[in-house]
Amino acid sequence: MSDSEIIFIVEESPEGGYEAKALGQSIYTQAESLEELRKMVQDAVRCHFEERDRPRMIRLHLVRDEVIPV
Numbered sequence: 279m280s281d282s283e284i285i286f287i288v289e290e291s292p293e294g295g296y297e298a299k300a301l302g303q304s305i306y307t308q309a310e311s312l313e314e315l316r317k318m319v320q321d322a323v324r325c326h327f328e329e330r331d332r333p334r335m336i337r338l339h340l341v342r343d344e345v346i347p348v
Contacts, residue, residue: 283333283334284336286298287299288339289342295309296312298338300323303326304326306322307319307322320336
């Protein structure tokens with residue numbers, strides 16, 4: 279059995295929308311909204327892992343860069 283959790287780093291895409299990249303796995307997906315991204319991540323995890331090896335939980339770590347002028 280795989281680890282019980284998989285973590286995705288989620289960032290805003292330069293083209294708009296969001297990108298999600300899994301830590302420690304070759305899984306990447308993107309979507310226009312966070313709601314859509316959640317579904318895309320679930321689908322990507324289901325496709326990547328066999329059912330017996332699939333993590334039980336997906337954690338989305340949202341990263342947001344903000345530039346503040348001085």
